[in-house]
Amino acid sequence: MSGMTSLDVLTAMDRVRKQVVRTPLLTSAAFDALVGRRVWVKDETKQRTGSFKFRGALYALSTLSKAERAAGVIAGSSGNHAQALALAARLHKAKATVVIPGDAPAAKREAVEALGARVIAYDRRRDRRDYLVHQIAAGSGQTIVPSSDHRAIIAGAGTVAFEMLQEAHDLAAVLVPVGGGGLLAGTALAAAHRSGLRVIGVEPVTANDTQLSLRSGRRTPIPAPDTIADGLRHTEPARLPFEIIRHLVHDIVTVPEGLIAEAMAHLWRYYRTAAEPSGAVALAGLMQAAGRLPDGPIGVVVSGGNTDWPVYRQLLDIGMERTERNLDAPPAALKPPDQADRRCMIRCRSSPSTPPRT
Template sequence: MAITIPGIDDLLAAHDRIRPFVHRTPLVTCETLDRMTGAELVFKCENLQKVGAFKYRGATSAVQSLDDATAARGVATHSSGNHAQALSLAARTRGIPAYVVMPTSAPAVKRDAVAGYGAEIIPCEPTLQAREETLARVVADTGAHFVHPYDDPRVIAGQGTAALELFEDAGPLDAVITPVGGGGLLSGTAIAAVHRAPGCRVYAAEPEGADDAARSLAGGVLVPSVDPDTICDGLLTSLSERTFAIIRAHVTGIVTVSDDAVVQALRLVYERMKLVVEPSAVVGLAALLTRREAVAGRRIGVVFSGGNVDLSRPWF
């Protein structure tokens, strides 16, 4: 079956579509981190995006692309993470219903966040099968339009708009690095780079305990994520055939980092940059901090993907 891959025109169209609804997030620099890595780092702060994550770009891109009749029936997804919050707010902003299938095991703080954006939560058993069956039933009952967290060209195009802004605002970069979970942010970034920053290499980072993307890229075969074990709760999912195809074509390398390195990077960002970020957001910085010899002298864009974190977690 043919796979639809978004092009640069799709990213530019998505950017026009979402511009009235999303923050153009700031770039931030930090002398301490430049000194520690020997590189010149430019951070794109998607933790300061609405709902606290880049996911709001992709969700808004999808929701705003629907025709009125489709939109009126609402949108649906199965997620307990940032995509659920993002889709809920994107739907509310368009004035349409959102249905979120969420396992009964999801923490109350996540349920509350989604409910706070006005979505209807449909509980299900905490298995993949129950989740998919429940979603299918919701879609059949309501006529809602399913928006996948990453395996969707409109979502990928939306996520790529963060890199469009980075390249416009930062000037020339030798490389850009993002986290990789399902690959929506990474593949959108790669498409943006190929067309808007041709000399800029694209890298990703992921936790050692969820290294399916690194193994997939290294082996040339899509390896699913099985029993991931990491504090980076936004990076547990597997690539799709679509995101893997884009990543194989355009991504130079995927590096893995330990959870200890993630905690150290988190602490530096809180203490030195005064920014709240979630563990998943700093895998790229953790990768740079542990590979000083490879990055010294380079000018590197680093995407902080989100800042939705349980403040009572004892990381420090």
């Protein structure tokens, strides 16, 4: 396997605990009644930079030598890792360059620039991001800090679950969003010592590269996916996370677009948490797969809350309409989005942004 263990997560926790926010673990009696079980929501929207990504970026920067930090760091990202790396680099007095898709939400790009990082945009349908990052790094001498495929990034991401498991001792399963796989892999490592605890990844139906890869036993690429969950538009899982996932993760659940919007509405209604679409997919997974989950309390990781206000408002309206329509239906009976909903959601793109979070 990867050679990584829960000790790697514990080491990361010891290194970053003074600078990361210990994010709240939320409960809602009303939502528990709706789904028929106890649910614990780990709210990483309250983390510095608004997502769990700050944990891994901060730990990764702390493992670099002085010379490497002096040369600067570079990464490709859909936005959250870029923002996290920018802040981590600023805290370590290092320069950062981030390569982000041109269609990333404006809020994410502006937040990265506000933190002092250099931003280079690319076309995700035409350009090869990783090739571009390596090309720039080779010419500049900067150290590449990937968003998922890095031991320190995975270990840092695992501190989310480490905190959750310290507070919720009787979880039957933990549901986690999966894009590149760093958060899911880190969660699996953190949970490896908990006998009987199931770790389940959740991804959009249209971006099911990890599900297909687990079925085939090898990383299986897909075409560039179209989903409102912009942080999960990966075409294949990262190499190192996938090695961990295929050994330690129990299942992958896929969710339709409308259910993601509905999960955003539930998070606002019951937890007063403004999750971005990527951050809400794990709760959508709970709603989608309620009948497949083991009996007992469920942990849900809400991975981030960075989205443009007009997009969030539109998706929240769609989600609220769906929740009202399905209020009396059990989670297993919830219907997929109709075509009008999906067209509306896919049309949602970046416009005026929200302030950066540090």
